[in-house]
Amino acid sequence: MSSLARRLILLFALAGLVAATASTYVHYRLLHESGYLSFCDISSTVNCTQAYLSRFGSFRGVPVAVLGALWFVLVSILAAASGRGPQSFRETVPGYLFVLATLALAAVLYLAYASLVILKTVCILCLVTYAAVAGIFLISGAATSFPMTTLPRRTFRDLRTLASSRVALVVALVFVLGSFAAIALVPWHGRAIAAAPGQAAAKSDNTSGFEQWYASQERVKVPVSDEGAKVVIVKFNDYQCPPCRLTYMQYQPILADFRAKAPGQIKFVAKDFPLDPECNVNAPSGRHQAACEAAVAVRLAHAKGKGEPLESWLFANQETLTPAGVRQAAREIGGVDSFDADYARTLEQVKTDIALASLLGVRATPTFFINGVRIQGGLQPEFFEAAIAYELKKAGK
Secondary structure, three states: OHHHHHHHHHHHHHHHHHHHHHHHHHHHHHHHHHOOOOOOOOOOOEEEHHHHHHOOOOOOOEEHHHHHHHHEEEHHHHHHHOOOHHHHHHHHHHHHHHHHHHHHHHHHHHHHHHHHHOOOOOOOOHHHHHHHHHHHHHHHHHHHHHHHHHHHHHHHHHHHHHHHHHHHHHHHHHHHHHHHHHHHOOOOOOOOOOOOOOHHHHHHEHHHEEEEEEEHEEEOOOOOOOOOOOEEEEEEEEOOOHHHHHHHHHHHHHHHHHHHHOOOOEEEEEEOOOOOOOOOOOOOOOOOOHHHHHHHHHHHHHHHOOOOHHHHHHHHHHHOOOOHHHHHHHOOOOOOHHHHHHHHHHHHHHHHHHHHHHHOOOOOEEEEEOOOOOEEEOOOHHHHHHHHHHHHHHHHO
């Protein structure tokens, strides 16, 4: 491979690595901070968040951006090594790069289709990685000067050479261990709920550490009638908020269990706080363009006795929600045939919840109040359960 081809591949790999690393950083913060707004969210169409938090943004729970960053690191190592080592190895490197680039190109074409056609979203950082992969594909293909049918034989020969080189073994070991750490050791799974202080202590000391933290929290007055319940849980919700979906799914069985064990003692109230500037003046740059319609749709569906099925559908399809899609779901799932006629009136009810949220200092979703204790982002399920148990115990139930 010529020095020019090597430099161009390294340049593309560096550009792709920077974009993939930035994507990883944004994706990580989105999973851990419910109110985080990405710098690359310019509009509802040019929006990285919708791509990252969609079903196409992760593979088996690991962000695709992490896999992309590791791929660009591997390409950089091979390209840099193409100027060193035995002549036979240097001749084969373009073929290795071409195979890697072919596989990566197939992946990015699929992701580009998913983003542009299915999600109808443009992710700027993703476009940079797509271009970098395409550039490496073209250059490595042009630089490969041997029949690809001979690649398996060349690979076995180079592996024997690798086994005899201490430097090559160290580089390979560092890459493998680094890849394992990035994929397996970083807490990607189920981390969209913010961890409260005291949760780590609770893990090593049952729930005592958590209870100490929880008991020390300030309580505020939330103007919601308890109707005789000893534990009142108020959730400020947005149907396009991924952590709202996660807490919805994780907390349902916990609440059902407590209601069975302590009938009438648990009251759960969902309030609306859509991060949509159409109805929420507190979210002027909100990116959830169908959240106001979703909040109205659920209220109207509850009046028909079909609110819960519609809620489940909205959370399950939140990555692709549009105002028109919400209207259609309200009609087909929620049995609402007067959405447009009732929209303005019902939206005022949503704005009443938003006004209450403002008084309570709510700025992000989900925000919970458990008997007045504010929990922004939610709790891990075991600590949500522990908080309810603590309140029941405190009430003598």
